[in-house]
Amino acid sequence: MFTISFIPAFKDNYIWLLTLGQRAAVVDPGDAAPVLARLEADGLRLESILITHHHADHQGGVAALLERWPAEVFAPASESITGCSRPLRGGETIEVLGQAVRVMAVPGHTLGHLAYLAPGALFCGDTLFGAGCGRLFEGSPAQMAASLDRLAALPEPTLVYCAHEYTEMNLRFALAVEPDNPDLRARVTLVAARRAAGLPSVPSTLAEEKATNPFLRCGEAAVIAAALQQAAPDRSKTAIFAALRAWRNNF
Ligand SMILES: [Zn+2]
Numbered sequence: 569m570f571t572i573s574f575i576p577a578f579k580d581n582y583i584w585l586l587t588l589g590q591r592a593a594v595v596d597p598g599d600a601a602p603v604l605a606r607l608e609a610d611g612l613r614l615e616s617i618l619i620t621h622h623h624a625d626h627q628g629g630v631a632a633l634l635e636r637w638p639a640e641v642f643a644p645a646s647e648s649i650t651g652c653s654r655p656l657r658g659g660e661t662i663e664v665l666g667q668a669v670r671v672m673a674v675p676g677h678t679l680g681h682l683a684y685l686a687p688g689a690l691f692c693g694d695t696l697f698g699a700g701c702g703r704l705f706e707g708s709p710a711q712m713a714a715s716l717d718r719l720a721a722l723p724e725p726t727l728v729y730c731a732h733e734y735t736e737m738n739l740r741f742a743l744a745v746e747p748d749n750p751d752l753r754a755r756v757t758l759v760a761a762r763r764a765a766g767l768p769s770v771p772s773t774l775a776e777e778k779a780t781n782p783f784l785r786c787g788e789a790a791v792i793a794a795a796l797q798q799a800a801p802d803r804s805k806t807a808i809f810a811a812l813r814a815w816r817n818n819f
Pocket residue numbers: 621623626677694
């Protein structure tokens with residue numbers, strides 16, 4: 569299994585770097601410069617690029633990386649991705665640095681959005697965040713709720729490698745939804761300490777997300793009650809999710 573580390577990019581993006589010896593792969597390289605610098609500094613050879621979705625802050629660095637390295641580019645078949653050599657729709661198993669990686673279709677943030685599942689490690693782009701989820705730029709609440717359900721069904725120790733450092737902001741919203749959730753209050757303290765020490769808040773585990781992320785808790789009584797106060801029309805999971813997402817958009 570490869571080792572996972574991060575390359576910070578832009579204001580709050582994480583480009584995940586997978587390495588096995590001197591072999592390397594990256595997930596969502598929105599910017600080439602910090603990736604090229606890290607590959608150079610560590611004497612790594614870039615073999616594979618994994619793209620979760622088409623937004624520029626996730627694929628903007630691909631062209632410049634391909635000028636330097638003849639890497640394979642795994643990406644959503646239904647989205648416009650620079651240099652895509654391995655179009656995917658979800659359901660495939662690909663090989664990354666000798667490791668089998670499962671491809672999952674998780675539409676919602678964008679329609680072709682993919683997640684990549686290696687043993688114990690989920691690279692989910694802008695679908696699931698620490699204590700939050702991505703905005704619905706293209707998909708419907710029903711699609712996103714179903715995508716999050718599929719991710720929530722993965723083993724609880726799975727580490728969630730999302731693409732942005734949004735956790736503190738998301739936790740403020742989560743507390744507004746569930747002020748009495750003790751796991752949530754504990755996570756707020758933990759994440760504040762990590763951020764104050766200059767450390768990333770991610771990866772989290774799916775177990776942590778299921779205990780504290782309101783978007784994975786649309787069946788919990790407290791979350792349902794809060795969403796109904798935000799004018800959710802009924803108690804269905806999709807209605808509760810849609811009300812939470814709309815609330816978060818204006819939070
Ligand atoms: Zn995005």
